[in-house]
Amino acid sequence: MSSEVTMAELAVLSPESSFSVAATDASSNAASFSSTPPTTVSPDSMSLASDPDVPKQDTITAPLLAAAIPLLENISETEQQESGRQTPVGQAIVVADASLSAEPLTTGRARRAQASLPVYNLSKLSGTAKNGKRRANGDPVQDKRRRTISGDTLVDNSKEGASASTDALVGTNEAVKEGIDALNPGWPAPDPNTPPGARNAKKSKSAPGSAQITRPATRLSGAPVETLATKISSLGKRGRKTFEKGISRISRELLRLQDTDEFAHIDARPVRYTVWSNGKYIDPSELEEKEKEAQSPPRKKAKTSDQSPAAAAAEYKNVTEEVEKREPKVPALQKRRVKKWLDKGLYAGQEAPLDIYKGLTAQEKKKLSTLPELLPTGKPNKTLPTPIFNGLRMLIHGRDFKLPFDVCSPLPPGQPKPAAYRTMTRNRFVGDAGAYWKKTPHFEDFASRCVCKPEDGCAEDCQNRIMLYECDETNCNVGKTHCQNRAFQNLQERTKKGGRYRVGVEVYKTSDRGYGVRSNRCFEPNQIIMEYTGEIITEEECERRMNEVYKNNECYYLMSFDQNMIIDATTGSIARFVNHSCSPNCRMIKWIVSGQPRMALFAGDRPIMTGEELTYDYNFDPFSAKNVQKCLCGSPNCRGVLGPKPKEVKPPKPPKDEKKGVKGSVKAGKRKLKELLSGDRDDEDDSKAIKKRKIKAATGTVSKKTAGIKAAKGAAKGYAMIKRSVSAVSITAKSKFTGVSSKKTAGRMSLQVARKTPTKAKTASGTLSSSSSLTTIVAAATVKPAKPTPKKKTTPSAKSTPKSTPASAKTASSRKRVPSRKALEATDDSPATQEEDEEEEATASAEKPKPAAAKKASPKAKAAAKTKQTKMTPWLTKTPALKVAKGTPPSSAKSNKSRNGLDLSRGAKIRLVQRSPSKVQEVYDGPN
Numbered sequence: 049m050s051s052e053v054t055m056a057e058l059a060v061l062s063p064e065s066s067f068s069v070a071a072t073d074a075s076s077n078a079a080s081f082s083s084t085p086p087t088t089v090s091p092d093s094m095s096l097a098s099d100p101d102v103p104k105q106d107t108i109t110a111p112l113l114a115a116a117i118p119l120l121e122n123i124s125e126t127e128q129q130e131s132g133r134q135t136p137v138g139q140a141i142v143v144a145d146a147s148l149s150a151e152p153l154t155t156g157r158a159r160r161a162q163a164s165l166p167v168y169n170l171s172k173l174s175g176t177a178k179n180g181k182r183r184a185n186g187d188p189v190q191d192k193r194r195r196t197i198s199g200d201t202l203v204d205n206s207k208e209g210a211s212a213s214t215d216a217l218v219g220t221n222e223a224v225k226e227g228i229d230a231l232n233p234g235w236p237a238p239d240p241n242t243p244p245g246a247r248n249a250k251k252s253k254s255a256p257g258s259a260q261i262t263r264p265a266t267r268l269s270g271a272p273v274e275t276l277a278t279k280i281s282s283l284g285k286r287g288r289k290t291f292e293k294g295i296s297r298i299s300r301e302l303l304r305l306q307d308t309d310e311f312a313h314i315d316a317r318p319v320r321y322t323v324w325s326n327g328k329y330i331d332p333s334e335l336e337e338k339e340k341e342a343q344s345p346p347r348k349k350a351k352t353s354d355q356s357p358a359a360a361a362a363e364y365k366n367v368t369e370e371v372e373k374r375e376p377k378v379p380a381l382q383k384r385r386v387k388k389w390l391d392k393g394l395y396a397g398q399e400a401p402l403d404i405y406k407g408l409t410a411q412e413k414k415k416l417s418t419l420p421e422l423l424p425t426g427k428p429n430k431t432l433p434t435p436i437f438n439g440l441r442m443l444i445h446g447r448d449f450k451l452p453f454d455v456c457s458p459l460p461p462g463q464p465k466p467a468a469y470r471t472m473t474r475n476r477f478v479g480d481a482g483a484y485w486k487k488t489p490h491f492e493d494f495a496s497r498c499v500c501k502p503e504d505g506c507a508e509d510c511q512n513r514i515m516l517y518e519c520d521e522t523n524c525n526v527g528k529t530h531c532q533n534r535a536f537q538n539l540q541e542r543t544k545k546g547g548r549y550r551v552g553v554e555v556y557k558t559s560d561r562g563y564g565v566r567s568n569r570c571f572e573p574n575q576i577i578m579e580y581t582g583e584i585i586t587e588e589e590c591e592r593r594m595n596e597v598y599k600n601n602e603c604y605y606l607m608s609f610d611q612n613m614i615i616d617a618t619t620g621s622i623a624r625f626v627n628h629s630c631s632p633n634c635r636m637i638k639w640i641v642s643g644q645p646r647m648a649l650f651a652g653d654r655p656i657m658t659g660e661e662l663t664y665d666y667n668f669d670p671f672s673a674k675n676v677q678k679c680l681c682g683s684p685n686c687r688g689v690l691g692p693k694p695k696e697v698k699p700p701k702p703p704k705d706e707k708k709g710v711k712g713s714v715k716a717g718k719r720k721l722k723e724l725l726s727g728d729r730d731d732e733d734d735s736k737a738i739k740k741r742k743i744k745a746a747t748g749t750v751s752k753k754t755a756g757i758k759a760a761k762g763a764a765k766g767y768a769m770i771k772r773s774v775s776a777v778s779i780t781a782k783s784k785f786t787g788v789s790s791k792k793t794a795g796r797m798s799l800q801v802a803r804k805t806p807t808k809a810k811t812a813s814g815t816l817s818s819s820s821s822l823t824t825i826v827a828a829a830t831v832k833p834a835k836p837t838p839k840k841k842t843t844p845s846a847k848s849t850p851k852s853t854p855a856s857a858k859t860a861s862s863r864k865r866v867p868s869r870k871a872l873e874a875t876d877d878s879p880a881t882q883e884e885d886e887e888e889e890a891t892a893s894a895e896k897p898k899p900a901a902a903k904k905a906s907p908k909a910k911a912a913a914k915t916k917q918t919k920m921t922p923w924l925t926k927t928p929a930l931k932v933a934k935g936t937p938p939s940s941a942k943s944n945k946s947r948n949g950l951d952l953s954r955g956a957k958i959r960l961v962q963r964s965p966s967k968v969q970e971v972y973d974g975p976n
């Protein structure tokens with residue numbers, strides 16, 4: 049045995065106090081083995097256990113000491129127990145080593161080492177193995193086990209102390225083995241290198257003394273330490289239970305380390321900004337250097353793996369530039385994309401006709417010939433055939449174009465509205481008016497169809513249009529599709545859906561003229577805007593209302609209408625708010641619609657733009673100087689007052705010219721008629737015509753041109769029928785209102801609405817529209833001719849004389865009350881005094897040229913009367929005086945040429961009559 053064995057024996061078998069102290073220290077060191085690196089025991093501690101007689105060893109590992117301590121403890125405990133209990137083993141032990149000190153070791157137990165160390169099966173040794181293995185706490189077996197001598201512990205602990213010299217360890221093991229053998233237990237001491245598990249297994253089945261396998265301590269060998277999780281997972285239920293016990297012990301140890309960052313896996317190193325590129329860390333300092341290098345051309349290609357994205361991009365840029373410098377850029381050859389064109393598009397499969405004139409009307413062909421782009425080239429356009437065959441008509445006629453902006457610009461909400469205003473969109477008969485109203489007088493007047501063709505579309509030449517008759521199914525030859533003479537129907541269709549654009553007008557408050565009407569959309573020239581509707585009342589009712597109902601009103605909305613009736617628009621359409629202007633943009637025109645008269649506001653000869661105030665010329669007759677109102681229309685040609693239009697006197701022209709003009713125009717045919725018609729549209733032209741008539745009348749009459757004179761002339765020739773009739777109505781109204789106004793000292797305003805209709809229309813309409821009025825007028829004209837004159841014979845309208853006489857008388861009486869009469873004499877429409885009427889009568893009787901002309905025309909009229917159209921014009925037979933005009937067959941059966949010729953002659957005359965008292969007259973009484 050070496051000195052090591054001696055030392056071990058001393059260490060084991062000599063429990064000196066000094067050694068126990070050293071063991072205590074060693075246990076404390078061993079307690080930290082689990083978590084701390086092996087620690088070299090100081091020589092001092094070793095020196096405590098050294099015997100001066102024993103060769104001193106330089107070093108001894110702490111594990112060795114730690115392993116020896118439990119052994120000593122066990123021995124001491126055994127000794128203690130043996131002192132209290134008599135066991136064979138104890139006795140044996142006592143016997144074996146009676147010299148050993150019985151001083152117990154109470155402190156410095158290496159618990160961890162003790163727990164993990166295998167023990168000798170003392171139960172077997174003591175013969176109690178038959179009781180089974182019970183390892184629970186407090187179990188006596190456990191206690192017994194604790195009392196065993198743990199030779200393995202020494203071995204294992206010596207293994208743990210890997211840093212100790214192997215020789216010393218082997219020596220120690222040998223010494224322990226020998227010590228055990230000395231106890232003579234009856235079996236050989238186990239190899240301390242054998243792991244406890246294997247040793248136990250071998251104990252159970254193998255014979256004692258067989259080879260045992262030792263497991264190297266992982267902590268000492270540097271092998272990977274088992275983690276807690278792997279331990280738990282690898283253990284079985286029982287093993288885990290046991291392990292958890294170990295955890296509790298381990299955790300107690302770890303508790304001391306919980307405060308450390310290492311235990312909490314906290315990296316206490318300062319955090320640095322890191323850059324990662326493709327999963328690789330890039331040093332910022334290197335990054336800066338590389339960025340600097342990137343600015344300068346790189347000497348060699350840097351490793352992209354160490355580059356940041358920015359640096360990589362910079363480098364890539366440099367490289368590409370370098371490559372571009374080396375290799376000139378060669379444009380890549382790209383295949384040009386060829387667009388596939390459709391040769392016909394939407395019209396594919398539809399071949400263009402070679403003859404584009406096919407199926408077109410004469411007018412369309414004519415228009416087509418004027419369009420150079422549509423002229424046939426002789427070659428079919430196969431590439432892009434225009435939709436001639438589909439949209440030619442549209443191309444010729446054009447189509448409406450509406451601007452997508454500012455078309456409809458209504459006033460913002462919150463505008464002041466007239467108080468107590470009730471609208472009525474249709475005329476309504478009130479009182480006796482319905483009973484007195486002739487249901488279908490105008491049907492009798494004009495029961496024939498127009499002679500228009502579909503291609504004409506009832507345009508300007510339409511006889512119904514000329515006569516201010518709206519076409520419908522009963523009188524239109526064209527049909528609704530092509531007819532353009534259905535203004536009221538269009539208006540109804542336009543407004544029935546409602547909406548501000550469709551209505552197109554709105555009431556607004558003017559600055560100085562009360563309320564007015566403005567457009568909130570655009571209107572085409574001559575387009576119907578709105579209807580003037582209200583209550584149709586008789587003159588008596590009108591008088592009553594003025595005296596009783598409207599006596600305190602400032603404004604009356606009364607307009608003479610038809611059949612001596614009056615429209616009271618106090619309850620009616622908003623057309624009543626339309627103000628007067630000396631330069632109006634609208635006209636108020638009465639039309640016959642389905643046999644009934646209706647009045648509407650039409651745009652003038654120019655289009656009306658959004659926001660314009662709508663006005664028409666009242667042609668106001670104040671009737672009383674007290675009620676002459678100042679006109680505030682602001683137009684350059686403002687007359688200053690709301691009065692009738694002044695008529696300029698132009699230098700007289702020789703009658704020959706006019707006659708020639710008339711005759712020439714008769715011969716000229718349709719073309720000249722159109723010229724006259726076109727001239728008729730313009731107010732200025734109208735005034736010129738009036739002037740003409742004035743002049744002519746002046747030459748033919750005594751002194752003045754008055755409406756009566758005109759009426760007489762017109763009636764004598766059978767022309768100014770409508771206007772005469774209307775004027776007759778107005779005259780009647782005047783006469784009645786005269787009394788009223790005289791009582792009320794109220795003025796009256798009669799509005800004349802310039803009539804735009806062509807001459808021929810007026811002729812026809814006047815002839816056919818209202819025979820009763822006509823009769824009155826004719827009577828007025830023939831009263832004077834009652835004198836025995838040759839023309840008198842030709843005016844066999846004496847029957848009407850009695851009717852007309854009162855009318856003229858009324859007119860005269862009413863005119864007498866107009867102080868400003870003379871001031872207004874300049875106008876043809878101005879009412880005349882009684883004296884003037886007398887003069888007119890005289891003039892009418894003296895005007896023989898026209899009756900003579902009528903005479904001349906009478907043979908034609910007679911001839912025409914034989915025609916069917918004559919039958920359709922009852923006035924022809926009713927009023928002999930009109931036979932003069934009968935020369936113009938009003939029916940549509942006449943050829944255009946004949947109609948035109950007759951109309952032409954009438955037109956010339958009618959134009960003179962045009963400004964006679966209008967057919968539409970508004971009766972207005974100003975404030976009292």
Ligand SMILES: C[S@@+](CC[C@H](N)C(=O)[O-])C[C@H]1O[C@@H](n2cnc3c(N)ncnc32)[C@H](O)[C@@H]1O
Binds near residue numbers: 561564
């Ligand atoms: C049929 S109302 C027109 C609507 C009227 N502004 C209103 O507020 O009821 C006719 C009256 O309007 C006024 N008026 C219309 N046009 C005018 C004008 N040009 N100058 C002055 N007053 C006018 C006159 O007071 C006239 O008696």
